[in-house]
Amino acid sequence: xxxxxxxxxxxxxxxxxxxxxxxxxxxxxxxxxxxxxxxxxxxxxxxxxxxxxxxxxxxxxxxxxxxxxxxxxxxxxxxxxxxxxxxxxxxxxxxxxxxxxxxxxxxxxxxxxxxxxxxxxxxxxxxxxxxxxxxxxxxxxxxxxxxxxxxxxxxxxxxxxxxxxxxxxxxxxxxxxxxxxxxxxxxxxxxxxxxxxxxxxxxxxxxxxxxxxxxxxxxxxxxxxxxxxxxxxxxxxxxxxxxxxxxxxxxxxxxxxxxxxxxxxxxxxxxxxxxxxxxxxxxxxxxxxxxxxxxxxxxxxxxxxxxxxxxxxxxxxxxxxxxx
Amino acid sequence: xxxxxxxxxxxxxxxxxxxxxxxxxxxxxxxxxxxxxxxxxxxxxxxxxxxxxxxxxxxxxxxxxxxxxxxxxxxxxxxxxxxxxxxxxxxxxxxxxxxxxxxxxxxxxxxxxxxxxxxxxxxxxxxxxxxxxxxxxxxxxxxxxxxxxxxxxxxxxxxxxxxxxxxxxxxxxxxxxxxxxxxxxxxxxxxxxxxxxxxxxxxxxxxxxxxxxxxxxxxxxxxxxxxxxxxxxxxxxxxxxxxxxxxxxxxxxxxxxxxxxxxxxxxxxxxxxxxxxxxxxxxxxxxxxxxxxxxxxxxxxxxxxxxxxxxxxxxxxxxxxxxxxxxxxxxxxxxxxxxxxxxxxxxxxxxxxxxxxxxxxxxxxxxxxxxxxxxxxxxxxxxxxxxxxxxxxxxxxxxxxxxxxxxxxxxxxxxxxxxxxxxxxxxxxxxxxxxxxxxxxxxxxxxxxxxxxxxxxxxxxxxxxxxxxxxxxxxxxxxxxxxxxxxxxxxxxxxxxxxxxxxxxxxx
Numbered sequence: 084x085x086x087x088x089x090x091x092x093x094x095x096x097x098x099x100x101x102x103x104x105x106x107x108x109x110x111x112x113x114x115x116x117x118x119x120x121x122x123x124x125x126x127x128x129x130x131x132x133x134x135x136x137x138x139x140x141x142x143x144x145x146x147x148x149x150x151x152x153x154x155x156x157x158x159x160x161x162x163x164x165x166x167x168x169x170x171x172x173x174x175x176x177x178x179x180x181x182x183x184x185x186x187x188x189x190x191x192x193x194x195x196x197x198x199x200x201x202x203x204x205x206x207x208x209x210x211x212x213x214x215x216x217x218x219x220x221x222x223x224x225x226x227x228x229x230x231x232x233x234x235x236x237x238x239x240x241x242x243x244x245x246x247x248x249x250x251x252x253x254x255x256x257x258x259x260x261x262x263x264x265x266x267x268x269x270x271x272x273x274x275x276x277x278x279x280x281x282x283x284x285x286x287x288x289x290x291x292x293x294x295x296x297x298x299x300x301x302x303x304x305x306x307x308x309x310x311x312x313x314x315x316x317x318x319x320x321x322x323x324x325x326x327x328x329x330x331x332x333x334x335x336x337x338x339x340x341x342x343x344x345x346x347x348x349x350x351x352x353x354x355x356x357x358x359x360x361x362x363x364x365x366x367x368x369x370x371x372x373x374x375x376x377x378x379x380x381x382x383x384x385x386x387x388x389x390x391x392x393x394x395x396x397x398x399x400x401x402x403x404x405x406x407x
Numbered sequence: 408x409x410x411x412x413x414x415x416x417x418x419x420x421x422x423x424x425x426x427x428x429x430x431x432x433x434x435x436x437x438x439x440x441x442x443x444x445x446x447x448x449x450x451x452x453x454x455x456x457x458x459x460x461x462x463x464x465x466x467x468x469x470x471x472x473x474x475x476x477x478x479x480x481x482x483x484x485x486x487x488x489x490x491x492x493x494x495x496x497x498x499x500x501x502x503x504x505x506x507x508x509x510x511x512x513x514x515x516x517x518x519x520x521x522x523x524x525x526x527x528x529x530x531x532x533x534x535x536x537x538x539x540x541x542x543x544x545x546x547x548x549x550x551x552x553x554x555x556x557x558x559x560x561x562x563x564x565x566x567x568x569x570x571x572x573x574x575x576x577x578x579x580x581x582x583x584x585x586x587x588x589x590x591x592x593x594x595x596x597x598x599x600x601x602x603x604x605x606x607x608x609x610x611x612x613x614x615x616x617x618x619x620x621x622x623x624x625x626x627x628x629x630x631x632x633x634x635x636x637x638x639x640x641x642x643x644x645x646x647x648x649x650x651x652x653x654x655x656x657x658x659x660x661x662x663x664x665x666x667x668x669x670x671x672x673x674x675x676x677x678x679x680x681x682x683x684x685x686x687x688x689x690x691x692x693x694x695x696x697x698x699x700x701x702x703x704x705x706x707x708x709x710x711x712x713x714x715x716x717x718x719x720x721x722x723x724x725x726x727x728x729x730x731x732x733x734x735x736x737x738x739x740x741x742x743x744x745x746x747x748x749x750x751x752x753x754x755x756x757x758x759x760x761x762x763x764x765x766x767x768x769x770x771x772x773x774x775x776x777x778x779x780x781x782x783x784x785x786x787x788x789x790x791x792x793x794x795x796x797x798x799x800x801x802x803x804x805x806x807x808x809x810x811x812x813x814x815x816x817x818x819x820x821x822x823x824x825x826x827x828x829x830x831x832x833x834x835x836x837x838x839x840x841x842x843x844x845x846x847x848x849x850x851x852x853x854x855x856x857x858x859x860x861x862x863x864x865x866x867x868x869x870x871x872x873x874x875x876x877x878x879x880x881x882x883x884x885x886x887x888x889x890x891x892x893x894x895x896x897x898x899x900x901x902x903x904x905x906x907x908x909x910x911x912x913x914x915x
C-alpha cells in the first residue's frame with residue numbers, strides 16, 4: 084500500500100498545530116482513560132497499568148485503565164472508535180487487532196480508518212512447547228513427525244483469531260505441516276491442555292511457559308522472535324531451527340480515535356517512548372520476556388500497515404477466516 | 408504428617424500477623440458485599456480490587472483476593488434467600504427453596520444453615536487442599552475435553568431430578584436455556600451466531616443478567632401483581648436459628664454437598680458453577696420426600712450452599728499445586744502475585760512456602776471470620792424484610808440495574824435482565840420452573856466447546872469417549888441415572904406416584 088491514508092488527518096493535524104497549539108500544550112488537562120479490550124490480569128492489562136502509572140508523573144494527570152473485554156477485543160475497541168477524538172480516550176491494542184482486520188472483516192470499525200497510531204509498547208516472544216511424552220527434541224524433529232502423520236498432531240490456542248492461533252497457522256503455512264487447531268476458552272485452559280498432554284503442542288507466552296518448561300511439565304523447543312529471548316538464551320529461534328523467516332510475537336501498542344490532534348499524538352508518543360526507553364523498565368520487562376519497542380508516530384503507522392498485510396497473507400493461506 | 412503440621416504452623420504464624428488478619432477480614436467483608444450485590448460476582452469483584460493489590464505484598468494480595476472469592480460464596484446466598492435474587496451464578500439453586508422458606512417465615516434458619524453449611528464445606532475444602540493438593544492436581548490434569556463432555560452430559564441429566572413439575576415443561580425450559588447459550592461467537596470457527604448485529608451479543612449472554620431477571624425481577628413483578636400483599640411474619644429471635652430437627656436434616660446434604668463441590672471444583676475450567684445444581688439434584692433424588700423440594704426444604708439450601716463453597720476452595724488446588732490458573736478467577740489471582748515477580752509454576756509450593764501455607768492458614772481464619780460475620784447478621788438481614796415493599800422493591804430494582812450494568816459496563820446487559828424479568832414472569836404464570844433455564848444456559852457453551860474439542864482431537868471419531876476410562880465411567884453412571892429416572896415413565900408402578908399424593912398430575 085503506497086497510498087497515504089491519513090491525508091485528511093494530516094491536514095487536520097496541521098490545522099490543529101496552527102490553531103489549537105495552545106490547547107495541545109495544555110494536554111492533558113483532565114484524567115485520560117485507556118480502554119483495554121482484554122480481561123483484567125492478562126498481559127495487556129498488566130502492561131497498560133504499568134504504563135498508565137508511569138505516565139502520571141510527567142503529565143500530572145492520572146491515566147485510568149478501563150477493562151472492556153469481550154468478543155475478541157471488538158467490544159472495547161468499538162467503544163474507543165466511537166469516543167471523541169480529543170486524546171482523553173485511548174486504546175490499548177495488540178496484534179489481535181491487526182489479525183482481526185483480515186480475520187473478521189465484518190466489524191463495526193476498521194483499524195486504519197477509525198484509529199490514529201500513537202506508539203508501540205513492547206513485544207513478547209512466544210515459546211514453542213510440546214508435552215514431554217512427545218518424542219521430539221527439536222523443531223526439525225517436530226516438523227518431521229508432523230509430516231509423517233498429517234492431522235496427527237494437535238496444537239492448542241486460547242481461541243480462534245488470537246495471536247496464539249495465528250502463530251500456529253503461520254507455523255503450519257511456513258513449516259509445510261498439517262497440524263490441527265484446538266481452540267480453548269482463554270490461554271490458561273489451553274495451557275492446562277498442553278501440560279496434561281491432552282493436546283501435543285502450543286505456541287504460548289514465554290513468561291508463563293518458561294516456568295513450566297523449567298519444571299519439566301512441558302518441553303520447550305524454540306522461541307518465535309527473530310532474536311533469541313533473554314529469558315531462554317539457550318533455546319534457538321524457530322527461524323534458526325528449521326522454519327527460516329518465521330516470526331510471530333505478541334506486541335502491544337496504543338492508538339487513539341482518528342482525528343485526534345497530531346500534537347496530542349506526538350506528545351503521547353514522546354512520553355510513552357521515554358518510558359519504554361528507560362533502562363529500569365527495559366530490565367524489568369526483559370526478565371518477563373518482553374522487549375521494549377520505540378517508534379515515532381509515522382514509524383508506528385508503517386509498522387501497523389506491514390503487520391496487517393502480513394497477517395492477511397497468513398489468514399488467506401490458512402483459510403482460518405471466520406466470516407466469509 | 409509432622410511436616411504438614413510444621414508447615415501449617417508456619418502458615419498460621421504468617422496468617423495471624425495483625426496486618427494480614429486485617430486484610431483477610433477486609434477481603435471477607437468485601438466478598439460478602441460483592442456476593443450480595445446482584446450482578447457483581449466474585450470475578451468482577453476481584454478484578455476491580457486487583458489494581459489495589461499491586462502496592463501490597465504478595466501474601467496480602469492473595470489473602471485479600473481469596474477472601475473476596477469465598478466471601479462472595481457466603482454472601483451470594485443472602486439475597487437469594489431473602490428476595491429471590493441470585494447475587495451470583497452459584498446461588499441460583501438457593502433461590503428456589505431458600506426463598507420458599509422466607510415466604511413461610513423461616514428466613515432465619517435458611518440464612519443460618521447457608522452460613523453453617525458454607526463454613527463446614529469451606530473448612531473441609533481447606534483440609535482437602537492442604538493434605539491432598541499435589542495428588543489431586545495430578546488427577547485433575549487427566550480431565551481433558553472428553554472427560555469434560557461426559558461430566559457436562561451428567562450435569563444435563565441432573566435436570567431430570569431438578570424439578571417436580573412436568574417433564575415436558577422442564578425439557579422445554581432446559582431447551583430454552585441451551586438455545587440462549589448458543590448466542591455469541593463460536594469458539595471453534597470464530598463465526599458469530601444469533602447476535603443480530605449487536606456487538607455485545609457476540610460475547611454471548613451472561614448467566615448473571617439472565618438469573619437476576621428470571622428470578623429477581625420476575626418476583627418483583629409477581630408481588631406487584633398481587634392484590635393483597637402477604638407480609639412475611641416477623642420471626643422471634645428464637646426462630647432465627649435452625650431447630651434441632653432442621654440441623655439434623657442438613658447434616659447429610661452438607662456432607663454430600665461438600666464432597667461433590669470439592670471434586671467438581673478441582674476440575675480445571677468453569678465446571679464449578681454446576682456444583683450447586685448437581686448437589687440440588689442429588690438431594691432431591693435421594694430424599695424420601697422429594698415433594699418438599701421447591702416448597703421450602705432446608706436440604707435444598709444446605710446442599711447447594713455447601714457445594715459452591717467447597718468448589719470455590721477446590722478451584723485453588725490446580726492453581727497452587729501446578730501454578731497455573733484453571734479458571735478466570737484464579738487467573739486474576741495469579742496475575743496479582745506475578746506482578747510481584749513471583750513466577751507461578753509447579754514449584755510454587757516448594758519455592759514460596761510462606762505464600763502457600765500463609766494462604767492455607769488464612770483460609771481457615773477467613774472461614775471463621777465469615778461465620779462470625781454472617782451468623783449475627785441473620786437477624787439484621789431478616790428485619791430488612793419488614794421494610795414495606797413499596798420502598799424495598801424499587802431499591803432492589805435499582806440495585807439490580809446498577810449491578811448488572813457494572814459487571815461489564817454494558818447497557819445491553821441491563822436490557823437482557825429486564826427482558827428476562829418479563830419472560831420469567833410470563834413463564835411462572837404458566838407454571839414453568841425457571842431453574843432449568845439457568846442450568847441450560849450455563850451448560851450449553853461448555854458442553855458444545857468440549858464436545859467439539861474432543862472430536863477435533865480424535866479427527867471426528869466418537870470412540871474417543873469410550874477409549875478413555877474416566878469419560879466412559881462417567882457416561883456409564885449418567886446412562887444409569889437416566890434409565891433410573893425413566894423407569895417410572897416406562898413402567899407404571901403399582902404404587903401411586905408421589906406426585907398424586909400432593910395433588911399433582913402423574914407424569915404421562
